[in-house]
Amino acid sequence: MLVVGLTGGIGAGKSTAAARFGELGAVVIDVDAIGREVLAPGGRAESGVVDAFGPGILGEDGHIDRGKVAAEVFGRADRLEALEAVSHPAINTELDSRLLELAEAGEVDVVVLDMAVLTESRLGQLESGRGYTQVVVVEAPEEVRLPRLLERGLTEEQARARMASQATDDQRRAIADHVIVNDGSPEDLASAVDQVWAELTKA
Ligand code: ADP
Numbered sequence: 394m395l396v397v398g399l400t401g402g403i404g405a406g407k408s409t410a411a412a413r414f415g416e417l418g419a420v421v422i423d424v425d426a427i428g429r430e431v432l433a434p435g436g437r438a439e440s441g442v443v444d445a446f447g448p449g450i451l452g453e454d455g456h457i458d459r460g461k462v463a464a465e466v467f468g469r470a471d472r473l474e475a476l477e478a479v480s481h482p483a484i485n486t487e488l489d490s491r492l493l494e495l496a497e498a499g500e501v502d503v504v505v506l507d508m509a510v511l512t513e514s515r516l517g518q519l520e521s522g523r524g525y526t527q528v529v530v531v532e533a534p535e536e537v538r539l540p541r542l543l544e545r546g547l548t549e550e551q552a553r554a555r556m557a558s559q560a561t562d563d564q565r566r567a568i569a570d571h572v573i574v575n576d577g578s579p580e581d582l583a584s585a586v587d588q589v590w591a592e593l594t595k596a
Contacts, residue, residue, distance in 0.1 A: 400530055403556060422492075430487070437486060438484075446465060462476065512568055533574065573586065
């Protein structure tokens, strides 16, 4: 079973590419969603994050308010590190158990890990050896990403701040096995994904 890490800067087209990989037969795991699950009530990182950040990050319902956590860590490297020290091992543990289950079922050839954070950390790299072994990066110039993000409801300032807080294109390219440049039409993106799929799955 081949495990692929798929990443890209916000608005580059990562989720659209992931959906195409799904159509081609990959099982797609949304690692960003696991990141939200581990903070949810009963999640693997819930108590660790509350211990690290204190009750100020709790909502009125007594559970973690992700907006408060985001506000706490945004632009503060030490606080982000403290969050990731708890959340990333929890995400990797969850990921490992899902990958083990898929491997044991023996019915899947390719798993795509859809993950915004890959370049920046050890997320998706698993001691069991079950983590990703190939990296696919989707990239697009900022001028192409910006209007997509504005359409999604972010202000220009928010969009630029998000882009600036992530890894750079150069950093992503440095660890990529395959780079998809998404600066054309959605059809162009689909055919670029098809081509990478053909390379990943050739015997
Ligand atoms: P990411 O997951 O990298 O943040 P998405 O795949 O969600 O990005 O794409 C961001 C937005 O841009 C979505 O609304 C998507 O439909 C749109 N989009 C992606 N690729 C293209 C493209 N080649 N042409 C036009 N719109 C696109």
